[in-house]
Amino acid sequence: QVQLAESGGGLVQAGGSLRLSCAASGRTFSRYAMGWFRQAPGKEREFVAAISRSGGSTGYADSVKGRFTISRDNAKNTVYLQMNSLKPEDTAVYYCAADVRRSTYDYTTSVSEYDYWGQGTQVTVSS
Numbered sequence: 001q002v003q004l005a006e007s008g009g010g011l012v013q014a015g016g017s018l019r020l021s022c023a024a025s026g027r028t029f030s031r032y033a034m035g036w037f038r039q040a041p042g043k044e045r046e047f048v049a050a051i052s053r054s055g056g057s058t059g060y061a062d063s064v065k066g067r068f069t070i071s072r073d074n075a076k077n078t079v080y081l082q083m084n085s086l087k088p089e090d091t092a093v094y095y096c097a098a099d100v101r102r103s104t105y106d107y108t109t110s111v112s113e114y115d116y117w118g119q120g121t122q123v124t125v126s127s
Helices: none
Strands: 004-007 010-013 018-024 033-039 045-051 059-062 067-072 077-085 092-099 119-126
Touching: 004 092, 018 033, 018 059, 018 092, 018 119, 033 067, 033 077, 045 067, 045 077, 059 067
Parallel strands: 010 119
Antiparallel strands: 004 018, 018 077, 033 045, 033 092, 045 059, 067 077, 092 119
């Protein structure tokens, strides 16, 4: 069982920045590919960014490419999402998720492939 806890959300003006963190329980964090997803009211949960177990491979949704950066610190069992140049359309609840089946340099963008989820953290970007 893996427990994930997001933090770092809040209210920010358009153009501002936030850094989300996701802390994982357990001693096998380095075996999980990790992803960030978001869900706005009335919309489906969508992929934002993902990182492989080793951290050597990353992927981003087109809507955040060049603005968001995913990273991980396996010694701290934590994955991060640095969000810059935020836009009102980035407003959503942000979730981190763990994929326990991915190979070392792989990741997936599919919501259904992730095994564990955090409770989410609200990000609100005002115009």
